[in-house]
Amino acid sequence: EKGGFDWFMRKEIYEQPKAVADTLLGRHDASGALRLDEIRISQAELRAVDKIIVIACGTSFYAGLVAKYAIEHWTRVPCEVELASEFRYRDPIVGPTTLVVTISQSGETADTLMAIRHAREQKAKVLAICNTNGSTIPRESDAVIYTHAGPEIGVASTKGFLTQLVACYLLGLYLAQVRGTKFGDEIAVLIEELDKIPAAIEGQLGDMAGVLQLAADFAEAPSVLFLGRHVGYPVALEGALKLKELAYIHAEGFAAGELKHGPIALIENELPVFVVMPPQGRDMLHDKVISNIQEIRARGARTIVLAEEGDADAGPYADVMITLPKVPTLLQPLVAIVPLQIFACELATRKGHDVDQPRNLAKSVTVE
Numbered sequence: 001e002k003g004g005f006d007w008f009m010r011k012e013i014y015e016q017p018k019a020v021a022d023t024l025l026g027r028h029d030a031s032g033a034l035r036l037d038e039i040r041i042s043q044a045e046l047r048a049v050d051k052i053i054v055i056a057c058g059t060s061f062y063a064g065l066v067a068k069y070a071i072e073h074w075t076r077v078p079c080e081v082e083l084a085s086e087f088r089y090r091d092p093i094v095g096p097t098t099l100v101v102t103i104s105q106s107g108e109t110a111d112t113l114m115a116i117r118h119a120r121e122q123k124a125k126v127l128a129i130c131n132t133n134g135s136t137i138p139r140e141s142d143a144v145i146y147t148h149a150g151p152e153i154g155v156a157s158t159k160g161f162l163t164q165l166v167a168c169y170l171l172g173l174y175l176a177q178v179r180g181t182k183f184g185d186e187i188a189v190l191i192e193e194l195d196k197i198p199a200a201i202e203g204q205l206g207d208m209a210g211v212l213q214l215a216a217d218f219a220e221a222p223s224v225l226f227l228g229r230h231v232g233y234p235v236a237l238e239g240a241l242k243l244k245e246l247a248y249i250h251a252e253g254f255a256a257g258e259l260k261h262g263p264i265a266l267i268e269n270e271l272p273v274f275v276v277m278p279p280q281g282r283d284m285l286h287d288k289v290i291s292n293i294q295e296i297r298a299r300g301a302r303t304i305v306l307a308e309e310g311d312a313d314a315g316p317y318a319d320v321m322i323t324l325p326k327v328p329t330l331l332q333p334l335v336a337i338v339p340l341q342i343f344a345c346e347l348a349t350r351k352g353h354d355v356d357q358p359r360n361l362a363k364s365v366t367v368e
């Protein structure tokens, strides 16, 4: 059942093009108009929403952080993202015009479920993004968008994460469509770009020699840092989480702009630092991240730069370049996380670890 792969995790990483395509399937018509018929919240209710709170744990929380950038940009509705375990313990401001979006691959995470119960007691509408049909979280929610990743067996979430991102983008665009904050043709263009993502990931997966080499080169590194900005920041957090979970080495993700507010003190000779470059030309942050790379390189870090094809600006300051396919800025996490998943998986297997069942972890965390 591992389909020729030695680990479920490797199989699931390679299933990502299909998982993304399946999650997009049937969600729009030929003109690019979105049809999320399964959302049982009326269009009038969606138009009345004045605040969105995304609630999740772990990797699903990082999908939520990406969702905030997309949802606010497309809908102009304020969107907060909160760890499920913190939500109900701080007396959050939630009411009938709040849309609570929960993200859970398993649909059984206790922290998320408790947050849902609290939100519904306050009369908020709850929409679940979930991968598991009929699980507790969608059953206790007002509406659900299912991700169609198929069963995810590896404890570390991979295809689950990518399909959660897709569902968040679909939700953001759907809200923009319903609320009239984006024109139909703009939505259609983004849907077209989403439809190109499976082929883009397929291309990346066919060319991972550079990443395998990195896993060999850094197998003994005691610590690895990840930097990103904008939607590259949650990618950095998720890259670090994969490495912690699988390889049991210290890893941290930072917003690159925070570097000089503390983390730069960690930089020392030979420390591997992955940097997710914002797309070139389309983003003023590009040049700021180039400066960050110069700063850490000058202090001895080994810089591994993930940049879109054709972006040569970081070249002089990168020890290693990893090329990403060109995609719209907000969609970049879909392609930027793939090499980081493979890096963590390969580094951990080199160390002899069980990447499907990392120590101390469970696939579903059903206690608070």
Ligand code: M6R
Binding pocket: 057, 058, 059, 060, 061, 103, 104, 105, 106, 107, 108, 109, 112, 155, 156, 157, 158, 245, 361, 363, 364, 365
């Ligand atoms: O099933 P969920 O999406 O609710 O799970 C949330 C987290 O427990 C989960 O993402 C965890 O962080 C994974 N092991 C990450 O790889």
